[in-house]
Amino acid sequence: MYSPEASALAEEIGLKKGKANLEVFAATVEALASSDPQVVAVVSDSRGSGKLGPFGAAYPKQLVEVGIAEQNLVGVAAGLASAGKKVFAVSPSCFLTARSLEQIKNDVAYSDNPVTLVGISSGVSYGALGTTHHSLHDFAALRAINNLHVVCPADNYEAEQAVRAAAVLEKPVFLRFGKAALYSLGSEAEQAFEFGKARLLRYGDDLAFIATGETVAHALLAAEKLKREQGLEARVISLHSLKPFDVDAVLAAARECGAVVTVEEHMVNGGLGEACAAAILEAGVGDCLFHRVGIPDEYTVTGSQADIFRHYGISMEGLFSTAGQMLERV
Amino acid sequence: MNYTDGQLEQKSLKLRRSVVKWIKHAGAGHTGGSLSCIDILNVLYNRILNVSPENFTSPDRDRYVQSKGHAVEALFVVLADAGFFDESDLETLCCYQSHYVGHPTRKVNGVEQNTGGLGHGLPICVGTALAGKMDAKDYRVYTLLGDGELAEGSNWEAAMSAAHYKLDNLTAVIDCNTLQIAGRTADVMNSEPLVEKWEAFGWAVRRIDGHDIAALTEALRDPLEAGKPSMVIADTVKGRGVSFMEDVGKWHHGVPNDEEFAKAMEGFDMQLAAKEGALS
Numbered sequence: 192m193y194s195p196e197a198s199a200l201a202e203e204i205g206l207k208k209g210k211a212n213l214e215v216f217a218a219t220v221e222a223l224a225s226s227d228p229q230v231v232a233v234v235s236d237s238r239g240s241g242k243l244g245p246f247g248a249a250y251p252k253q254l255v256e257v258g259i260a261e262q263n264l265v266g267v268a269a270g271l272a273s274a275g276k277k278v279f280a281v282s283p284s285c286f287l288t289a290r291s292l293e294q295i296k297n298d299v300a301y302s303d304n305p306v307t308l309v310g311i312s313s314g315v316s317y318g319a320l321g322t323t324h325h326s327l328h329d330f331a332a333l334r335a336i337n338n339l340h341v342v343c344p345a346d347n348y349e350a351e352q353a354v355r356a357a358a359v360l361e362k363p364v365f366l367r368f369g370k371a372a373l374y375s376l377g378s379e380a381e382q383a384f385e386f387g388k389a390r391l392l393r394y395g396d397d398l399a400f401i402a403t404g405e406t407v408a409h410a411l412l413a414a415e416k417l418k419r420e421q422g423l424e425a426r427v428i429s430l431h432s433l434k435p436f437d438v439d440a441v442l443a444a445a446r447e448c449g450a451v452v453t454v455e456e457h458m459v460n461g462g463l464g465e466a467c468a469a470a471i472l473e474a475g476v477g478d479c480l481f482h483r484v485g486i487p488d489e490y491t492v493t494g495s496q497a498d499i500f501r502h503y504g505i506s507m508e509g510l511f512s513t514a515g516q517m518l519e520r521v
Numbered sequence: 522m523n524y525t526d527g528q529l530e531q532k533s534l535k536l537r538r539s540v541v542k543w544i545k546h547a548g549a550g551h552t553g554g555s556l557s558c559i560d561i562l563n564v565l566y567n568r569i570l571n572v573s574p575e576n577f578t579s580p581d582r583d584r585y586v587q588s589k590g591h592a593v594e595a596l597f598v599v600l601a602d603a604g605f606f607d608e609s610d611l612e613t614l615c616c617y618q619s620h621y622v623g624h625p626t627r628k629v630n631g632v633e634q635n636t637g638g639l640g641h642g643l644p645i646c647v648g649t650a651l652a653g654k655m656d657a658k659d660y661r662v663y664t665l666l667g668d669g670e671l672a673e674g675s676n677w678e679a680a681m682s683a684a685h686y687k688l689d690n691l692t693a694v695i696d697c698n699t700l701q702i703a704g705r706t707a708d709v710m711n712s713e714p715l716v717e718k719w720e721a722f723g724w725a726v727r728r729i730d731g732h733d734i735a736a737l738t739e740a741l742r743d744p745l746e747a748g749k750p751s752m753v754i755a756d757t758v759k760g761r762g763v764s765f766m767e768d769v770g771k772w773h774h775g776v777p778n779d780e781e782f783a784k785a786m787e788g789f790d791m792q793l794a795a796k797e798g799a800l801s
């Protein structure tokens with residue numbers, strides 16, 4: 192996932208490799224279930240990929256299996272939630288947010304059934320399994336549905352906090368997790384996690400990386416490289432909540448830095464970048480340089496997640512040169 | 522080429538060996554479900570389907586859509602054997618910028634449809650079979666489903682429409698290996714009784730041993746009954762051909778380590794030697 196240079200830099204600045212967010216999710220749900228018999232996970236032959244094997248073994252009555260039937264998964268989850276269960280509906284994001292989109296829209300969001308939809312192995316986590324297994328549309332599709340939080344944690348801290356926050360929110364939430372082991376990105380003490388509140392990971396005023404999910408670490412490393420090699424101070428924001436959206440953090444970045452690079456493991460259409468662009472334009476910050484990094488509107492290149500990231504410049508090196516070109520330094 | 526049953530059995534062994542070889546090479550793949558369906562694909566491509574590299578663009582060709590797309594390694598080795606591409610292309614399986622990825626795509630010669638999300642093959646085939654009826658064409662349409670895959674509601678929507686439109690040019694096969702990812706299909710989401718279900722949906726149904734070349738040939742060649750879509754429930758063994766993989770759930774997408782790989786290859790060599798002895 193990281194080049195030797197990026198890995199070395201990560202070590203130098205003290206980033207520690209944690210677990211996959213998927214594992215943190217499973218452990219957190221298990222912890223919640225230990226004190227709350229109302230916690231239920233619904234799976235569609237996805238307990239293995241959702242790392243919920245131990246949960247199922249510990250709380251067999253709190254795991255509902257529907258078989259390979261994602262539409263039924265979301266419908267059943269909505270029904271369980273309406274009867275007071277704290278429901279996590281867990282399935283690969285590619286299927287959960289496409290096949291079951293109507294159930295998400297009608298049965299969960301508009302009927303206001305407080306289901307936590309958990310899209311696992313999201314983005315291009317499945318790598319060489321190919322386009323059927325990628326979810327490059329989920330932000331775009333779900334951003335267009337009212338009454339649904341859309342959240343994409345960047346590290347283990349955000350993942351655990353997001354699961355816990357979703358469990359007590361009593362509102363429909365979509366959580367998006369990948370399966371790569373992730374660096375821990377910041378001091379957890381400094382900022383409490385809150386839906387709709389971006390996490391400032393690094394202060395700077397030459398340009399801002401506004402990133403989400405598994406791309407954030409690459410932005411953080413690019414910021415360090417920019418500092419060392421160009422003397423540039425780059426701000427790095429983990430914008431974990433696509434909805435609700437932290438307009439203030441985005442506008443502050445645009446106004447104070449004058450240059451914004453958005454980074455997402457999603458097609459550039461309809462995702463984080465467009466959300467930021469709309470906020471910036473609408474507020475009249477007209478002179479802000481702006482560039483979206485993500486998967487372009489083309490047949491996605493084949494390969495592992497790391498191959499795909501590298502190909503589209505979602506890497507320390509790629510973001511370093513994007514930023515440099517933007518500021519005409521390279 | 523006209524193969525005897527014995528020659529096709531021999532070919533199945535070679536195809537299975539290739540499946541394991543390429544999965545080992547790529548370091549990823551759906552092993553169990555590729556091994557269970559080899560005999561079905563072998564009979565389809567070498568005895569039944571009027572499809573070849575030469576006629577693949579002809580509107581009159583027979584169609585095969587692999588709904589259980591994850592068993593792509595089985596499809597790839599069978600297509601390579603049928604001459605759609607050189608088997609050495611699979612050197613790039615799952616590599617950066619290769620068209621040979623973990624599910625079928627139309628970027629690969631011989632692949633009819635992109636599949637991988639389960640529950641898509643049958644609806645597509647209903648459409649293609651319906652078009653054949655509309656245009657009074659003789660082609661036949663085939664699809665392969667997994668037994669776990671049957672939980673997808675889209676299959677049952679398509680089941681209804683296939684009977685409604687009397688699509689006797691359509692044959693669906695279930696690779697009924699009784700396993701899916703989380704374990705036994707009967708425990709995860711029971712799909713039985715399959716014969717009664719499909720009959721109730723208006724299909725002509727036959728249940729056979731899915732590793733019996735003669736039985737597969739007989740069941741797949743013609744419509745089972747005029748005026749009805751055909752359902753062939755093929756009872757199979759997941760991981761077929763590798764002793765330690767047979768009927769073991771974890772080999773759904775397991776890659777053998779070096780020792781296991783050597784053992785698997787040794788097993789194939791022995792089976793092939795025995796088969797050659799029997800054929801000569």
Ligand SMILES: Cc1ncc(C[n+]2csc(CCOP(=O)(O)OP(=O)(O)O)c2C)c(N)n1
Pocket residue numbers: 235236237259261286553554555557589591637638639640666667668669670671696698700701702706759773
């Ligand atoms: C819509 C959809 N949901 C989930 C999956 C993930 N998945 C891939 S294979 C599989 C199990 C398939 O079991 P079965 O149909 O019995 O196939 P086989 O045993 O022949 O491998 C699952 C759940 C998928 N590919 N598509």
Ligand SMILES: [Mg+2]
Pocket residue numbers: 667668669696697698699700701706
């Ligand atoms: Mg099966």
